[in-house]
Amino acid sequence: MNNWSQCRYYHDLQGQVVLIGDAAHSMFSFLGQGCTAAIKDAVVLDSLLRQHDDQLSLVLPQFSAQQVEEGHAASDLGLIALIFYHRWLGLLYKVTTLLWVVVLRQPIIFARLNQVDANYVQVLHENRFWIWLAKKVLSNPPKVAKQSCSKQLSVDR
Numbered sequence: 001m002n003n004w005s006q007c008r009y010y011h012d013l014q015g016q017v018v019l020i021g022d023a024a025h026s027m028f029s030f031l032g033q034g035c036t037a038a039i040k041d042a043v044v045l046d047s048l049l050r051q052h053d054d055q056l057s058l059v060l061p062q063f064s065a066q067q068v069e070e071g072h073a074a075s076d077l078g079l080i081a082l083i084f085y086h087r088w089l090g091l092l093y094k095v096t097t098l099l100w101v102v103v104l105r106q107p108i109i110f111a112r113l114n115q116v117d118a119n120y121v122q123v124l125h126e127n128r129f130w131i132w133l134a135k136k137v138l139s140n141p142p143k144v145a146k147q148s149c150s151k152q153l154s155v156d157r
């Protein structure tokens with residue numbers, strides 16, 4: 001859990017390559033969202049291809065514009081695992097979650113993510129305190145390698 005990457009683009013500048021699924025966004029196994037996120041990428045890509053008559057020069061930049069933020073949110077949400085398994089923050093998280101479900105009658109994060117229209121950016125926003133805590137308070141947060149995948153994905157013609 002020490003390193004994972006978050007790309008700024010999922011497509012290359014020549015419009016020949018696009019990253020989807022695990023190749024696009026590193027996921028921790030905690031939330032069991034890897035496959036769901038991969039399928040979502042495929043659905044969005046398919047919809048954009050239909051919308052733009054397979055014109056990759058239009059489709060790929062739009063795909064990145066739509067999915068990069070979602071991909072980042074999906075991988076950030078996995079950081080809740082750092083809280084969940086932490087000795088005392090884990091207890092705080094579980095007690096808070098219990099109150100959240102029993103008193104406020106709100107769905108837990110797993111139920112939220114399993115809704116058909118679940119949006120990772122929205123769920124991340126709802127859990128921003130825990131993600132902030134995971135990033136700021138814990139002593140050994142994962143290092144995020146920010147990189148432009150467009151540069152890495154340049155394909156020689």
Ligand SMILES: Cc1cc2nc3c(=O)[nH]c(=O)nc-3n(C[C@H](O)[C@H](O)[C@H](O)COP(=O)(O)OP(=O)(O)OC[C@H]3O[C@@H](n4cnc5c(N)ncnc54)[C@H](O)[C@@H]3O)c2cc1C
Nearest residue numbers: 020021022023024027029031032033034035036037038039
């Ligand atoms: C043990 C385990 C449990 C999991 N549980 C869950 C879960 O409960 N829920 C969930 O949503 N997700 C789960 N996941 C994650 C999920 O399986 C992945 O996120 C998902 O399969 C990603 O799909 P993908 O198509 O991006 O990649 P993959 O499924 O990895 O597909 C990539 C494919 O590309 C092929 N390939 C690789 N290199 C090349 C090459 N050079 N040339 C040709 N082909 C190549 C591979 O053989 C593979 O078939 C789990 C993963 C693991 C390992």
